[in-house]
Amino acid sequence: MKKLLLSLVLLISFLGNSQILDPVKWKTKVVQKSDTEFELVMDATIDDEWHMYSQFTPDGGALPSVFEYKNTKGNYTLVGKTKESPYKKVFNDIFEVDEYYFAKTAQFKQVIKVTNPKLKEVKVYVEYQACKEQCIQQDKTFTFKLPEIKATEKGEEVIKEEPKEEIVPTEIASNDIDSTSIKTEKVTETKATTETNKTEVSNEPVEEEKKGLWSIFVLAFLGGFAALLTPCVFPMIPMTVSFFTKQSKTKAIGIRNAIIYGFSIIVIYLLLGILVSLIFGADALNALSTNVWFNIIFFVLLIVFAASFLGAFEIMLPNKWANKVDSQADRGGLLGIFFMALALAIVSFSCTGPIVGTLLVQAAAGGSQIGPIVGMFGFSLAIALPFALFAAFPGWMNSLPKSGGWLNTVKVSLGFLELALAFKFLSNADLVLQAHWLEREVFLAIWIVIFGAWAVYLFGKITLPHDSPLSHISVGRLFLALLVSIFTVYLIPGLWGAPLKLISGFPPPMTYSESPNGVGYKNQGIVGATATLPEHAHFSEHGIVAFHDYDKGLAYAKEVGKPVLLDFTGYACVNCRKMEQNVWSKPEILPLLKDEFVLISLYVDAKEELPKEEQYVSPETGKEIVTVGNKWSDFQITRYKNNAQPYYIILDDNGKDLTEQVGYTPDVEEYQAWLDKGLKAFKK
Structure with a gap:
């Protein structure tokens, strides 16, 4: 009964898969x-x-x-x-x-x-x-x-x-x-x-877009809070509070002025976000993530920001701007309060500028036209709230820590983060160019060195230009040093193929690396390694020997007397990768693929151009067959009346089908039963 049900399932699968999908x-x-x-x-x-x-x-x-x-x-x-x-x-x-x-x-x-x-x-x-x-x-x-x-x-x-x-x-x-x-x-x-x-x-409901905007807002808010703890901004809090307490005749007026001041800060940064959105427009923002020159420019920009935070130089706006704005702030009234907020933005630019620039770059590269606006709202809200609250309730000032060397530590820490983030944009450019200069291992090595150096700095073993003499480190700094050290150690196994899910999306994918299966993978479970690799064959997923040419693979199958597992696949096929990672890797499947079958994987999206003498017009579809991918796609359509991937067929060593075809089959038992059925048919 069980065999009958399995046969029905496979028959239905065959009928469902034998069709041209459009x-x-x-x-x-x-x-x-x-x-x-x-x-x-x-x-x-x-x-x-x-x-x-x-x-x-x-x-x-x-x-x-x-x-x-x-x-x-x-x-x-x-x-x-x-x-x-x-x-x-x-x-x-x-x-x-x-x-x-x-x-x-x-x-x-x-x-x-x-x-x-x-x-x-x-x-x-x-x-x-x-x-x-x-x-x-x-x-x-x-x-x-x-x-x-x-x-x-x-x-x-x-x-x-x-x-x-x-x-x-x-x-x-x-x-x-x-x-x-x-x-x-x-x-x-x-x-x-x-x-x-x-x-x-x-x-x-575009949930991912909403999540993206929420992520931008949260990161921008955290960036604003970090900017608040820099040497350019933090000391401004008591000065601002002192101004409002002296100028406001009553507590109610003080609270009102404080709210206007906070609102003015938000308006100033929102205008900056709106300006970026209007200058670039939606189409340009969409293209940022894949544009080589944009990504290279952003990389250079973030390197400059990082160098500034680490103490190489200060990025400052002209002093005359601050002087003019400050003179307008003396007017008093609503306009005076607005110019006070503008003076804060200009005076603190050497600390906030790199953070604002980074946030705008990140938000713009996300492709959403309102991303920069959302980012500036989150950043300005984090800056404005403390200023407004302390101005409204000056008694809270007593709970603030005193200014000191810890402010520069925050600034330097932001510099290390800017430096690490810069290489994400260089990686984007490298991926688009397919230059393979910054593959996954190199990217991770750079991050390991950057975060390792940050940890050493936090432990007090490195001193940078604007650091105060350090006789001991605080408990808070120690905890941060330990956290950064843990993260650095977490990155190291990524060099050997660990997925590193905490930072997924930042380093290049595993497929874009010197060792797609991890460093030293070929020596694990493969006897003889390259010495036993047949001519024209390659090591595929999990060390399986595979051919990428049908005729050469079939000739080898005839030579060794094994059946063929014909695999129509694609480099950009998600479920092909799922089958390889989640099904082929299982202990009940992997030995079969390594020992009992000759795997022929035909990539229908391969872009290599065929020699001129091998190019032709398909009699089945009328399409011009120009690339290797065109050839295998046409082979699949012509022979099996199917154009979907993944698509699997078991053949004998003469190229005759032994079983029905199957597509995406995530059930390991079902896939194993199908393989066993093909093996039995071959041995008969």
């Missing part, structure tokens, strides 16, 4: 903006539970959507970049990176300026990845039919009418299809449609 359906249209400018609009409808990915999703995770505009030379130019509707942001703990994705709907727009009046059509090649329990690599070519270039009512959507038999349906089922809009509407109607799409996306 979870993203497209509609396109052209909107004429002026005599020579047109907007190409591509609307995607995404099946439930499926996601497709933004153009800006960071490297190291899912594949971003890519738009390639054909026949541009001498015909038209692109006006700006391809714009897209709002996306969701979520951290992927398999790839250890943030991913930006669309659910249910997505819209992409590109404005073009036509320079060739005879231009009749524009072709756009779109390549994207869609994922659910499985991932598929998709590409489509859209053909936008342009009307004759002539003056029309500005803003009217114009589509050249086509014969009815050429009208493209709303849902596009093929992998490569020419599509065009099929109706003419006024721009008011088009705008309404677009707004509806955007409303559908933005009205969904």
Whole structure:
């Protein structure tokens, strides 16, 4: 009975997996903006539970959507970049990176300026990845039919009418299809449609975006509190309190003035956040996380901030600014209180400037246009509350610690944190360039040295320029030194492949390292290591010998007389990595894969270009097969009528299927039973 049930499960799995999936359906249209400018609009409808990915999703995770505009030379130019509707942001703990994705709907727009009046059509090649329990690599070519270039009512959507038999349906089922809009509407109607799409996306509860803004607020608030404990800000508290107690005739007036003072501090920093958002705009902020030059500039900027905090120099605004603002503060009244708050911001800039700069960089790199505003609100709130409260209740001043050398210790500690954070931005640039200069091991080594040096400093073994003589360390400083030391020791196993979940997302992912399986991994459980590695083979996950070429792997299987485990996979396939980490690693599965099968892993998203003589047009799909990934994807579609990954088949050494195919199978017992069934079929 149990075998019967298992057979039914596998049969259902086979039937469910033997199909070409197309979870993203497209509609396109052209909107004429002026005599020579047109907007190409591509609307995607995404099946439930499926996601497709933004153009800006960071490297190291899912594949971003890519738009390639054909026949541009001498015909038209692109006006700006391809714009897209709002996306969701979520951290992927398999790839250890943030991913930006669309659910249910997505819209992409590109404005073009036509320079060739005879231009009749524009072709756009779109390549994207869609994922659910499985991932598929998709590409489509859209053909936008342009009307004759002539003056029309500005803003009217114009589509050249086509014969009815050429009208493209709303849902596009093929992998490569020419599509065009099929109706003419006024721009008011088009705008309404677009707004509806955007409303559908933005009205969904985007929990990750909310969490991101909350994280920015909390970190900014903590940054403001840290700034409060620096030598430039902390001594200002008693001076401010003294001013309000002397100038306010009654306690009520004192409390009112204190509230206005705190509110003025918030307004000043909020204006700075708004300015950053307006200067960059939403599109630029979205691009920050993957733009090489932005990340390199941020790296240099944070190094400068760190050097300032460590005592190399002071970053100060011109003294004449402070003098002018201070003279305005003497006016009194509401305006005078505001200028007092502005004077505080200018005078304390040498301590607050690096923190504010870092917060703005972090918030902007998050991609949200309101991120810098939220960050400045959190920072200013932390600064304003103590000033306002102590000014309103001066008696509380007695509970404050006295100024002293500990203030510089706080400042130096912030310098070490700035230095560590700087390398995150350099790592981002390296990941985008795929230069492999700052791989995971190097990044962790840098952090270990930085945090180790910070711990030594806190123990009093290193003295920096502005430190006071130290006869002993306080209990609080000792506790902080111990905490930093513990964190430093925690980082060390990361060099040997430990996941380091506390800082996941900061170092490069495990796949971007000198030893993807950890230092010395190949010597663990692999007898003979490279000496026994067959020609054309590689060590895959967990030391499994794998081939990345079907013919070479099959030839080896015939040579050694073993069955083949054919694995259609992808570098950016999340559930492929889950199967490898959570199923293949099990003691009941791993020996089978190492000893009983020849593993052939075919990566359908491999970008290496095939030699010219090996490139062809697929008779099944009509697509041009140019890359290695194209070749294996076409092989999967042609032979198995399936385009999803992961996808597994057991073959004999002649390439004949021995079992039904299975996809993502997280149940270890079910996967083991499937492997055993294939082994039995081979031995027969």
